[in-house]
Amino acid sequence: MSPGPSRPPTRTPARRRRFGWPRRVFSQVLLMQLAIVVGVTVLATGLFLAPLSAQLDDQAMRRALAIAETTASPGVADQLLGSPPAVDGPVQAEAERIRKETGAEYVVVMDRRGVRWSHTDAGQIGKVVSTDPSDALAGRDVMEIDNGTLGRSARGKVPLRTAGGEVVGAVSVGIEYDSVRARLLAAIPGLFAYAGGALAVGALAAYLISRRLQRQTHDLAFSDISALLAEREAMLHGIREGVVALDGAGRIRLMNDEAQRLLDVGPEATGRPLEEVLGAGRTCDVLAGRVTGEDLVTVRGRRVLIANRMPTDDGGAVATLRDRTELERLGRELDSTRGLIDALRAQDHEHANRMHTLLGLLELEMHEEAVAYVTEVVGVHRATAEQVTEKVHDPLVAALLVGKATVAAERGVSLRVTPGTLLPDRLVEPRELVTIVGNLVDNALDAAAGSPDPRVEVDLRAEGSTVVLRVTDSGPGVPAERRELVFTEGWSTKELPAHGGRRGLGLAMVRRLAERQGGSAHVGAAGGGPRGGGLQGPEHEGAGGADRTDADRMDADHGGAEFTVVLPEALAEPKAPLAEASAPGGAR
Numbered sequence: 066m067s068p069g070p071s072r073p074p075t076r077t078p079a080r081r082r083r084f085g086w087p088r089r090v091f092s093q094v095l096l097m098q099l100a101i102v103v104g105v106t107v108l109a110t111g112l113f114l115a116p117l118s119a120q121l122d123d124q125a126m127r128r129a130l131a132i133a134e135t136t137a138s139p140g141v142a143d144q145l146l147g148s149p150p151a152v153d154g155p156v157q158a159e160a161e162r163i164r165k166e167t168g169a170e171y172v173v174v175m176d177r178r179g180v181r182w183s184h185t186d187a188g189q190i191g192k193v194v195s196t197d198p199s200d201a202l203a204g205r206d207v208m209e210i211d212n213g214t215l216g217r218s219a220r221g222k223v224p225l226r227t228a229g230g231e232v233v234g235a236v237s238v239g240i241e242y243d244s245v246r247a248r249l250l251a252a253i254p255g256l257f258a259y260a261g262g263a264l265a266v267g268a269l270a271a272y273l274i275s276r277r278l279q280r281q282t283h284d285l286a287f288s289d290i291s292a293l294l295a296e297r298e299a300m301l302h303g304i305r306e307g308v309v310a311l312d313g314a315g316r317i318r319l320m321n322d323e324a325q326r327l328l329d330v331g332p333e334a335t336g337r338p339l340e341e342v343l344g345a346g347r348t349c350d351v352l353a354g355r356v357t358g359e360d361l362v363t364v365r366g367r368r369v370l371i372a373n374r375m376p377t378d379d380g381g382a383v384a385t386l387r388d389r390t391e392l393e394r395l396g397r398e399l400d401s402t403r404g405l406i407d408a409l410r411a412q413d414h415e416h417a418n419r420m421h422t423l424l425g426l427l428e429l430e431m432h433e434e435a436v437a438y439v440t441e442v443v444g445v446h447r448a449t450a451e452q453v454t455e456k457v458h459d460p461l462v463a464a465l466l467v468g469k470a471t472v473a474a475e476r477g478v479s480l481r482v483t484p485g486t487l488l489p490d491r492l493v494e495p496r497e498l499v500t501i502v503g504n505l506v507d508n509a510l511d512a513a514a515g516s517p518d519p520r521v522e523v524d525l526r527a528e529g530s531t532v533v534l535r536v537t538d539s540g541p542g543v544p545a546e547r548r549e550l551v552f553t554e555g556w557s558t559k560e561l562p563a564h565g566g567r568r569g570l571g572l573a574m575v576r577r578l579a580e581r582q583g584g585s586a587h588v589g590a591a592g593g594g595p596r597g598g599g600l601q602g603p604e605h606e607g608a609g610g611a612d613r614t615d616a617d618r619m620d621a622d623h624g625g626a627e628f629t630v631v632l633p634e635a636l637a638e639p640k641a642p643l644a645e646a647s648a649p650g651g652a653r
Contacts, residue, residue: 094278098271106264110256122219125240126208130221132167133238134206136160139228141174145182146233150191156182157190170218170241174225176234177202194237198222201235210242217242306385307370309352313380315339327386329366347553347573348372352384362389364573366581367500456482457525458490461499466523469506478513479520480506488525488532491636497578498532498635501586504571505536505628512540512626532635537591537627548588552576575630584632591625 136159144155151157160172160183171185179193179202200207201222210219218239225234282290301308307324311317316338325331334342343349348363350356351372361372371387419438426435450467457463466482473480492498502523509521516539524535543551552572576586 092275095271095275098275099268102264102267102271106260106267109263110260113256122210125219125242126210126221128221129169129219129238129240130206130208130223132163132169132172133221133223133236136163136172136174136238137223137225137236139226141236142225142227142233145174145176145225146227150180150182152187152190154182157184157187159183161185167238170239171237173237173239174234175237177232182234196220196237198235198237201237202232204232306387309384309386311339311352311381311384315353317342318381324386327365327368327370327388352382354382362570364570364577367497367574367578369570369574453482456486457488459488459492459495459498460490461495462488462492462502462525465499465503466506469503469510473510473521476510476514477519478510480510481520481522483522483524486523486525487527489527489636489639491639492532493635493637494582497582498534498632501575501578501630501632502534502536504575505534505630508571509536509538509540509626509628513538516540516625527636530634530636530638532632534630534632535627538625539591540625542590543588543626551588552586575628579630579632582632582635584630584635586628586630588626588628591627 141156141159144159148154148156156174160174163169164172164185173184173194174182175194175198176182179198181190181192181194184190196211201224204224206224207222208220209222210217212218218241220237220239222235222237224232225236226232301319301321304321305323307327308319308321309317309324309328310319316336317334318336320328320330320332320335325334328343328348330342339353340349343352347356348365348370351361351363352374354374354376357374359373361374363370363372367390369389371389372384374382374384376382423435423438426432426438453463453466453470457466466480470480502525506521506523513519513521518539520539522535522537524533524537526533552575572586579586
């Protein structure tokens, strides 16, 4: 089968290059600046040349007038009156001398009839002048540019007076106009040279400025910058992380919505110094770069934040904030759960031992002893809730202490409230007190666990509208030199938890919450024996002994640490009792 006729290969038409307005910021700014420099240079040159011609004409006319005034002396007037107009006359000789010395085109002396007594062209002597001399003969000075027998010239005319002041004629002096034009043309190259130099300097400055702008804008187009700005706004206000941008002076340049929420500030913070907005503290130090590192932990109000800071080329920085409050709470709950599981394992063995003991009593037919043993074990847990609610009337705090007592019992720690504990149900912010009590009791349980006589004591008192909380443990205590460090965010002596959380947040949050209410939180050495009111059974009563640390001097019978938190205005004013009004029939 023969192939069909081959078709010629198709040509792709060459794409014509289009020349138009450049897209890059650098190119646009450079072109605009060059156009401005060229326009200003041309305008300045034109404005300089426009009056230059008139200035040169005026200078030439004034020069001609000055020469005429010098020539019109009383001596020349006497020579005019004493001699006829002649080529070899004294007036012609004096006029030619002055013309040659001054470089004028002509010096003409005339009488009152306008007859020339001197002229550059000797053939014109004795003839009437070609221009009207009436103004000069009338006693007035004249400056003009006019055409005469020698062509166009800049002229000056003055009256010729005798020594007595009588006008006997006039003197007319002309400056060749071609010389004035030559001066103008001679000035133009120099002017253009200066204009070209100014244009070159301006173009170089425009190029340098445009190059600097190119580096700062990363050679982007205006459309790209506009798109980046729109994308940045959408990204900043759409992400769930706080972003804070600072300039080189430490002022807040940008803060997105999430950062405002996490830091509890408003949009008016933009443009203000960081210290003025946040105040002194770890959060300010982390954002300002005085504390360095990755994933730094800080507490702001009731929130636990993770901060990272990245410096920028202009001396500022961009910091990101993540809310870890819920994660930290879950981490602490996980720690508690792990501890509870360990305690349950131990309780499982203890429960097995109790069951074996009960089984032995029953097999030995010691029924009364078995009943007493079961009553003793069960009665301890039954009395726990009643003992707490008698002293702590706020339901949230009471529920917390009952739960902590159960956890403490499973960890082998005796959790007690003092006999003087009395907290009315008038808390203004019960959740904040729950947070404070929970953190302090958790730390106390961790410290007391493993001590010879593990116990934790809670004392809650109301002094007017002030709540005073004391939590004492039988642990090793806190050395005097570390009693302020324990309230620092991130400082802890415990090992990191298995779930990867962070330590050193609970006590920092306790102090922050106390100070926010105008109160205080501090730690000291525990002193004195137990204050009674135990939540646990008699198996914990009467146990003596405590650790004595090298850093702190403890009481002889009771060691450990005592945390004290004072919360002013934490209680609301008590309500006035309702008045009883008697109704007819004795009904109330």
